[in-house]
Amino acid sequence: MKTKRYCYACDLKDDSKLIAEYKAYHDEGKAWPEITKSIKDAGIVDMQIYLTGNRMFMIMEVDDTFDPKKKAEMDANNAKVQEWENLMWNYQQELPWAENGEKWIPLERIFKL
Template identity: 75%
Template sequence: MMTKRYCFSCDLKEDPQLIKEYKEYHAAGNAWPEITKSIKDAGIVDLQIYLTGNRMFMIMDVDETFDPVKKAKADEENPKVQEWEELMWKYQQALPWAKEGEKWVSMEQVFQLV
């Protein structure tokens, strides 16, 4: 199976309590099952989020069935995903250079060890 990798970044609000709560929502087994199902159903085979300070970094490995446009449309039409996204926005904030309405900003790969 061939996979492709996407990397994104987003900030959390600089509030230790909010960061603690966000991490609790994302601790093993705590993400809503409807959310993890929507991720897997879209062809995302692995998704990891890392945090330093209030800056997050997401690594997303997808299979050949993944289509970002279809995933975005499915998310828009899924009330549970919309509820999750609204809840998460309590903790998140846009990067200073994000486009209007953009939450997770795609990152440019600048190095790869070969």
């Protein structure tokens, strides 16, 4: 199976207590099962989030069924995903160059070895 990689960035509110709570929601096995199911159902075969300070980077490996627009539509129509996203907004904040309401901003690859 050939995969494609997508990389995104998002900021957390710069508050150590909130960052600790956010990390706890994402500890292994702690994310809601409906969320991990929605991720897998969209064709995402691996997802990792890295944190430095309050800036996060998400790396997704997807199969050939993945479509970002279809994923956004699936999420918009999934009440549990919307509940999760609303909860996460308590911890996340838009990057300064984000469109209104945009959380995860696609990263531009500028180098590859």
